[in-house]
Amino acid sequence: MSVGPGEAFALVVHRELRLSFRRPDQLLQPLVFFLIVTTLFPLGLSLQLSLLRDMAPGVLWVAALLSSLLSLDSLFKSDADDGTLEQLALCGQGLTVIVVAKTFAHWLVSGLALVLVSPLVGTALGIPGSVFATMMLSLALGTLTLSWLGAIGAGLTVGLKRGNVLLSLIVLPLAMPLLIFGAAATDRAISGVSASGALYFLAALCVFTCTLAPFAATAALHITLE
Amino acid sequence: MNTPVDGLRVEKVHVWRGDRHVLKGVSLALASGQLLHVSGPNGTGKTTLLRVICGLLRPEQGSVSWRGQPISSVRGEYQAALAYASHEPALKGDLTALENLRFAVGLKRRVSPGELRASLEQTGVAACADLPARVLSAGQRRRVAMARVLAMNAPLWLLDEPFTNLDAAGTRLLMEMLQSHAEGGGSALVVAHQELVMARDMRSLVLTA
Numbered sequence: 001m002s003v004g005p006g007e008a009f010a011l012v013v014h015r016e017l018r019l020s021f022r023r024p025d026q027l028l029q030p031l032v033f034f035l036i037v038t039t040l041f042p043l044g045l046s047l048q049l050s051l052l053r054d055m056a057p058g059v060l061w062v063a064a065l066l067s068s069l070l071s072l073d074s075l076f077k078s079d080a081d082d083g084t085l086e087q088l089a090l091c092g093q094g095l096t097v098i099v100v101a102k103t104f105a106h107w108l109v110s111g112l113a114l115v116l117v118s119p120l121v122g123t124a125l126g127i128p129g130s131v132f133a134t135m136m137l138s139l140a141l142g143t144l145t146l147s148w149l150g151a152i153g154a155g156l157t158v159g160l161k162r163g164n165v166l167l168s169l170i171v172l173p174l175a176m177p178l179l180i181f182g183a184a185a186t187d188r189a190i191s192g193v194s195a196s197g198a199l200y201f202l203a204a205l206c207v208f209t210c211t212l213a214p215f216a217a218t219a220a221l222h223i224t225l226e
Numbered sequence: 227m228n229t230p231v232d233g234l235r236v237e238k239v240h241v242w243r244g245d246r247h248v249l250k251g252v253s254l255a256l257a258s259g260q261l262l263h264v265s266g267p268n269g270t271g272k273t274t275l276l277r278v279i280c281g282l283l284r285p286e287q288g289s290v291s292w293r294g295q296p297i298s299s300v301r302g303e304y305q306a307a308l309a310y311a312s313h314e315p316a317l318k319g320d321l322t323a324l325e326n327l328r329f330a331v332g333l334k335r336r337v338s339p340g341e342l343r344a345s346l347e348q349t350g351v352a353a354c355a356d357l358p359a360r361v362l363s364a365g366q367r368r369r370v371a372m373a374r375v376l377a378m379n380a381p382l383w384l385l386d387e388p389f390t391n392l393d394a395a396g397t398r399l400l401m402e403m404l405q406s407h408a409e410g411g412g413s414a415l416v417v418a419h420q421e422l423v424m425a426r427d428m429r430s431l432v433l434t435a
Contacts, residue, residue, distance in 0.1 A: 002306060008333050015321075015329040022320040083316035084330075090280055091333035092305035226283050 008093040009101045016105030026074070031113055034067040038121045049126045056125035057186035060135070061142070061179050063121075064114050068143055069171060071110045072150035073157075073164040075102060076221065080158045089225055096218045103151040103217070111143030127190060134189040134199070141202040142182040148213035149174045155220030177205060232293060233257040233413060234279065234382060239288035241274055248274050251288070254431055256413045258381065261404060261424065264417045266433030272417045273313065275433070276386050279415065280310050292382075306334060309380035313387045315367040319360030323351065323370045326359055331377045345377040346370065350399065364391040372400060383407060383414035 003011075020027050041059045042052055079085040088098045118139055119132050127135065153170040157163030185198035234256040241249040248271040256262050264272055277283040279290055281297050281304065290297050292304045317326045327342045346352045349369040354362055359370065368391045375383055383404075389397055401424060404414055422428055 003333060003336060011329060011332050018325070019318060019320055082318065083312050083314035084318060086280075086282060086310070086312055087316050087330050088333070089282065090305050090308065090310050091330070092302055093333055094302065 003093070005093060005097045008091070008097050009104075012088075012098055012101035013105045013108075016102055017109065020105075020109045026071070027109055027113075030067040030070045030110055031117060033070060034063050034114055035117065035121065037063040037066065039124060042124065053126045053190060056122070056127050057135075057183040057190070058179075059125060060118065060121060060127075060139075060186065061183045064118075064139060064143065065146065065172070065175055065179060067114065068110055068146050068150070069168050071106070072147075072154055072171065073167055075106050075151060075154040076158045076224075077154070077163070080224070085158075085221075086225065089221075095221060096214050099151060099155075099217045099221065100214050103147050103214070106151075107144050107147040111147055112140070114143055115139045127186070131186060131189040134195045135186045138182045138185040138195070138199060138202055141199070141206045142178045145178055145202070145206045145209045146171070146175055148209035148217075151217040152213055152220055155217040155224060158221070159224045178202070181205075233260070234415075235291045236275075236279060237289050237291075239275070239278055239285040239290065241271065241278060241283065241285050243274070249278070249285070249433075252431075252433070253288075254415075256382075256415060258411045258413050259408050260413050261408050261428040262413075262415045263422050263428050263430045264415060264433065265419060265430065267435060270433040270435050272433055273386055276310075276384055276415070276417055280308065280384060281305070307380055308382045308384055309375040309378040310384045311371050311375050311386060311388055313390065315359075315364075315371040317359040317362075317367055317370060320358060322356050322358055323362065323373075324355040326370065327374050327377055330374050334378050334380070337377060342373075342377055345373040348376060348403075349373040350396070365393055365396060368392055369396060372403065376403065381412045383412065383416075385414065385416045385418075387417055387419070389418055389420060 038059060041055065045052065045055065076085060079088065089095050115136050118136055122132055122135055149171050153167045156170065157167045160166065181198045181201045185195040185202065188195040188198060236252060236254045238251045238253055239249050240251055252275055254262065264275065266272055274283065278285050281301065292300060297304045323346060324339065324342055331337050331342065343352060343355055346355050349372045351366050351369045351373065354366055354370065359367060362370065372388065388400055392400060405424060407414055
């Protein structure tokens with residue numbers, strides 16, 4: 001009996017999550033990196049809370065972008081290296097379903113995990129608790145968008161030996177709007193102004209990449225597979 | 227044109243890799259119940275031919291058709307009908323042999339763990355079912371990859387150097403698998419260096435530089 005795209009999606013997400021949890025070190029590294037980088041700033045800067053609070057949204061977002069990039073490299077690479085990517089490409093489901101499922105699973109273990117530990121970092125940077133909801137929402141939208149941008153970059157660089165630097169060079173410029181509006185949302189919420197404008201913009205970017213990036217990433221992978 | 231409607235047909239396929247003309251007008255036909263052995267010296271494009279037939283690589287000229295239709299227009303149906311084994315076993319080291327099969331075969335068809343265990347048993351690696359693939363020997367991994375081909379239940383097998391790392395018993399087992407696959411109406415294209423001695427007719431295609 002044939003398998004529908006929904007079932008295939010669920011199976012690939014299941015596969016990715018199981019693989020991630022078999023390698024807890026790879027799961028934890030970006031999170032620990034995020035925690036350490038954000039802790040370095042208060043140590044390096046003056047200890048004035050007001051100054052720290054002014055810098056906090058930017059610091060938080062730059063650290064989140066960089067730590068998300070750490071794990072992007074492995075999105076398709078390990079499957080390409082051991083030959084399982086070819087098996088996935090020939091499974092009869094179409095590569096787009098596989099790409100969507102893999103990228104979503106990647107976001108669950110990297111982006112969503114960052115969102116969940118962000119209140120801890122927020123507290124360390126002096127962000128008031130009332131802002132956490134806005135901060136977490138903006139990070140959730142931002143990391144999901146970044147996973148999609150990263151999927152395109154990872155698809156293009158998967159065949160290269162040292163593709164991770166090139167991947168950063170491709171993805172980081174594209175991520176600038178995320179940084180600007182993500183940090184703005186948190187910043188506005190800290191100063192007590194409505195953050196909805198910035199959040200709407202982030203949501204629009206997220207929808208834009210979620211709908212178009214799967215096709216771009218699939219096309220990139222097809223080129224690599226040839 | 228007398229295209230067989232039940233099988234695979236490759237017509238005058240040309241592939242260039244950079245400046246190198248790798249495949250120079252290769253044609254072949256494979257109907258159900260037929261086995262084809264593709265051989266030739268290193269670098270003559272055996273793997274390239276297999277990748278073209280799978281649809282992973284688009285040829286510059288020529289066509290590949292399945293049941294009378296070009297494979298690009300029946301991609302889903304064609305992929306569901308083929309089982310491809312590359313020269314790597316294509317297993318995830320962190321997953322057990324059974325999980326590897328489940329996640330690969332499960333995308334093609336609904337399959338129960340019992341069926342997967344049965345195919346592992348058939349290739350003689352039932353004892354390895356719950357071991358992570360990274361602790362298996364190269365030969366055992368090859369047998370797990372063969373179990374995946376079996377479990378896919380596909381009419382068309384495309385196997386790239388399937389005898390690598392197999393011991394004498396494994397080679398015999400694979401020969402028997404190929405024979406019974408052909409007797410059951412399936413077809414297989416096998417890329418291999420060595421001579422294959424089969425009870426059943428096996429046609430041969432030799433690629434030259």
